[in-house]
Amino acid sequence: MSGRTIAALAAVMVGVLFMAACQPAVNVSRVPAVRTGLPLAPKDPPLLPVDASGKPMHPSVAEGAKVFSKTQCLICHGPEGLGNGPAAGNLKSPGKNLLTDFLALFGIRATGEQLPSRPANFHNLVQMRLNSPFNMYETVTRGRPNTAMPAFGPRPAYGATTFGVKLTDQDRWNVIFFEWAFTTSPAQVARGKQIYETQAVPVHGQGLTCAACHGVAGDGRGREGLEIAKKRWNWARGMGPGIFTDVNLMAQRKPTDLFQVTADGFDDMPSYRGVLSDDDIWAVVSYIWTFIYTYPQAPR
Numbered sequence: 367m368s369g370r371t372i373a374a375l376a377a378v379m380v381g382v383l384f385m386a387a388c389q390p391a392v393n394v395s396r397v398p399a400v401r402t403g404l405p406l407a408p409k410d411p412p413l414l415p416v417d418a419s420g421k422p423m424h425p426s427v428a429e430g431a432k433v434f435s436k437t438q439c440l441i442c443h444g445p446e447g448l449g450n451g452p453a454a455g456n457l458k459s460p461g462k463n464l465l466t467d468f469l470a471l472f473g474i475r476a477t478g479e480q481l482p483s484r485p486a487n488f489h490n491l492v493q494m495r496l497n498s499p500f501n502m503y504e505t506v507t508r509g510r511p512n513t514a515m516p517a518f519g520p521r522p523a524y525g526a527t528t529f530g531v532k533l534t535d536q537d538r539w540n541v542i543f544f545e546w547a548f549t550t551s552p553a554q555v556a557r558g559k560q561i562y563e564t565q566a567v568p569v570h571g572q573g574l575t576c577a578a579c580h581g582v583a584g585d586g587r588g589r590e591g592l593e594i595a596k597k598r599w600n601w602a603r604g605m606g607p608g609i610f611t612d613v614n615l616m617a618q619r620k621p622t623d624l625f626q627v628t629a630d631g632f633d634d635m636p637s638y639r640g641v642l643s644d645d646d647i648w649a650v651v652s653y654i655w656t657f658i659y660t661y662p663q664a665p666r
Contacts, residue, residue, distance in 0.1 A: 430544025558653025
């Protein structure tokens with residue numbers, strides 16, 4: 367290595383040391399303390415209407431029956447919700463679509479083909495078990511576009527018709543749970559309640575009922591539920607899967623979701639397949655819904 371190279375390297379090293387020495391001192395004593403945790407986000411506002419205390423109100427099947435009759439839902443859906451009302455056979459779609467609306471911008475009046483529009487049959491278990499209360503609420507509120515199903519809320523969906531009758535939020539929830547109740551019966555709900563509260567199954571070496579974890583009131587406050595709440599933040603907050611009084615969760619769930627989890631288990635939830643029959647599981651599912659709506663002959 368030549369003398370010139372050695373001199374250059376020495377100069378570089380001196381420069382590096384000089385720059386390091388000129389760095390400002392950092393006073394760590396003024397650094398704010400690191401937060402050990404953040405507060406949980408506030409709960410979502412309830413989908414169902416609330417009372418004066420802010421607690422979600424339970425929709426009522428009895429009140430929903432009055433709304434169903436008052437607004438002439440039975441003209442299309444039939445008095446028993448079978449989709450066979452006196453007007454059912456003549457219902458047509460409005461014959462409007464994106465093309466007809468686009469042409470209307472230029473003053474061209476055109477009508478699309480009017481197709482048959484059959485009203486829902488609320489006794490169709492396959493259809494209803496693949497639905498959720500909130501989906502039905504959206505249909506009643508905003509209508510079903512390009513069908514004869516009108517909107518009963520303040521803002522119809524694009525392509526939906528109006529009936530001239532507006533229902534309050536509470537009335538809309540009441541009527542959809544009146545329609546929901548066609549999927550069960552007092553006997554099935556009573557059977558579900560009996561299984562929920564008394565049918566013990568072996569879990570971790572001991573016999574436990576549904577109520578032992580989920581609580582007699584469906585709020586997760588059973589004796590085992592209190593232990594689960596120590597491990598699960600959502601149970602500690604009284605919300606989320608397994609908390610049947612969480613109206614936001616339940617309103618957006620499908621009966622098939624609840625059936626599958628009950629039958630096959632999930633995480634801490636044991637499988638009941640082979641322990642309960644399919645009919646018994648469906649009875650429990652029917653009963654679980656009564657934690658968020660008032661069903662006739664479903665005493666607590």
